[in-house]
Amino acid sequence: MRHFILSVLLLATSIMMDAQVRFDADFESGNLGKVELLDSTKVIVTPGDTVEHLSYLIHGKFDPINPIDISLAANANWYYFRISGIEGKQIYLTLKDNGVHGLSYSYDGDQWIHFPLNESPRRRLDKRFDKDTVFIALYRPYTYSYLQERIAEWGSREGTRIDTIGWSFEGRPLQLLHITDPNVPTTAKKRLWFHGRQHPSETPGSWLLDAFIEKITSDTPEAKSLRAQIDAYILPFANPDGVFNGLSRSNAIGVNQEINFGRSDDSTVVEVQAMKAMFRKLHDEQPVDLVLNNHSQHADCATYWMHTSSSTSIEYSRKQWVFAGLSCSFNPYMYPKEMLFSDVAPRYCEGWFWNNAGERTIALTLETPYTFYSFNKEGEWVNDSNLKYFGERLLDAVAEYLGVSTPGRILIENPDNPKGWKALSNKTTAFMGESGWSATAKGSKIIYRADRVEAGEYELYRYIPGHNIEPPQGRNDFGETDPGEHGWVFECDYTQKRDGRFKYVYRAKEVDDIADAILLIRKR
The missing domain is CATH 2.60.120.260 (Galactose-binding domain-like)
Structure with a gap:
């Protein structure tokens, strides 16, 4: 009986200690599955300093089951949640469904920093918080609402037009920025296509693309010269439903859009249908010179996925190497040795362009990391500043690849x-x-x-x-x-x-x- 009473008292104490700690993801792009309390106790650290220690198992919220590629397992890569009632407490989290180390956190939802590796090794978090509420995410969120603010700003600038090329499954617009000098004939310009967020969780790429757009739409002599020589089409969110709903790799109905380009019409989601229709329109008018497919990856480096010459051609291989080399130049965050290779395949947008344009159009996937660059955990970690530099340098590389000079x-x-x-x-x-x-x-x-x-x-x-x-x-x-x-x-x-x-x-x-x-x- 005494053992039973003691067990009840210990359980009651544990519940009371945990009662003030709250987890939620009830906001845009939030993602949180089940939360399990594993243990709780009080530890006397020093005389007069007693700290509550609480440990939790965090489950990710999985994407919907894919109705087209039924062999693909649903994904729970994205975490974005809030914990309240934690000031002065030592919190231990085990993240069951995500393998990234160095997660990001914010006390105000605006300024984000990485947890150091000793606090956030792979799949774990161990930190004593000095404020009551903290937001935790795979990386700093870039939400649908924030994009609307940026689009309103960019769309007001000279040479930038916002077109809706289609609608998502849930009725959100696929907003395409057409950035160019309309007074210069299209035939006198090079063509660029750049899209992002096929996979909603890959937010570092959005911050890079934001800097790219900011630079090319600015009022500088360089930007004006670029717009006179480049006909740019930029789709910041190819999957707005996935971003809004805090999904990881799928759209609202569970389809991984990245590998949906080679499907029959009745198995192609509306978002990809809209993109392919725009690809066809542009290609028939004047083929695109360069296509960039913007992503982020768990590997601790930035890279392009390049295509083997056996699946394309020797000349295609030369061109993609030139662009990769230009991207690495003046850029301490990317090196030629970090490039990755695969065969071009029709399920990807790159395969669509190879099948329709051959060597005329070079199409590559860009991957940025969530953590640090060049596998160097002692080096510079991914942050707003270096993603901005990366995006601005990428625009220079695009211009150089396209043979474009600007003032200076x-x-x-x-x-x-x-x-x-x-x-x-x-x-x-x-x-x-x-x-x-x-x-x-x-x-x-x-x-x-x-x-x-x-x-x-x-x-x-x-x-x-x-x-x-x-x-x-x-x-x-x-x-x-x-x-x-x-x-x-x-x-x-x-x-x-x-x-x-x-x-x-x-x-x-x-x-x-x-x-x-x-x-x-x-x-x-």
Whole structure:
């Protein structure tokens, strides 16, 4: 009887200790499954400092069952919930359905930071909180409501039009930003398509894309020049229902839109139908030059999913390497060796473009991490600041890939007078311009010219191509294989003495020295 009474008292004490701690996800994009109290106790840490310790098992809320790809298990990758009544308490969480370490938290729902690894190893959380309420998420949320605020702002700017290309299953608009200078003929511009949030949980990519859009829609001379030369179509949310409802990888009816592009019409969800219709419209008018499919991944690095030459072509492989190399240049958050490879497949949007446009359109998936970059937990962690830099640098890389120069940033791809130089093969080298060149003798000269360059001080960079290479057989990553430089390398400071024509003579430093494109960046 005494044991029974003691057990009842201990249970009552546990319930009372836990009674003030509340979990909920009753807000936009919130996600929380079942919460189980595992244990609770009071610990005298020091005289006068008694701390309540409470441990919980947190279940994710799973996406709906996929009615089309029935073999795919439902996913519960996304967490976004609130805990109240925790000030001064030591909280232990075991996250049953998510394997990311270094989750993010916020005391006000606005300013977010990562838990350090000692507090948030993979699938666990261990922290004594100094405020009563905390929000916890896989990464800082980027909600549907916030996008509406941003779209209202971007849509008011010169050269930006908001079109609705379709409606989601629950009736939300698929809002496409058409960003360009309408006074310049489309045929005189390069075309870009960029979409995000097929998978609702992948919020770091949205913050990167936000910075990309902010820069190209701004009122700077550079942005105006970009809009005069690029016809950009950007769909920030391809899956607005999934984002609004706090889903992980599916839309409102459970379909993973990312792999829905190769299905028959009756098995293609309305969101993907709208995207494919827009792809067809644009392709029939004037093929898109570059397609970016924006995602985030659990792996601790940023990468592109590139396509094997056996499933595309040697020339396609060269082009995608050029864009990947440009994306890595001036970017401490991404390196050529981190690229991943797979065969192009019709179930993805990249497969649609390969089947319809071939080498004319390069289509790649960009992945940003949730945690830190380049597998370096001691290095810089993903945050608003570096995602902003990444997004802005990505726009520069897009411009460079498309052959676009802007005020203060002059690209010269094709040199003159390649005597003493031999053309490189695209089978082995991912050169940037119409051709790359290899010196047959030390001192061989090659000349770069431009018609109009403003007077001033510049930094001059040479593009050093890497190998047109794929990972060793049986791997989708490079392991110990070195893919080469693939990027801009500083050559010298350069003074343009007066406005007008530019001429630069480069002399080979050695036999087999490489000449490719050059880039002039005006010093600030």
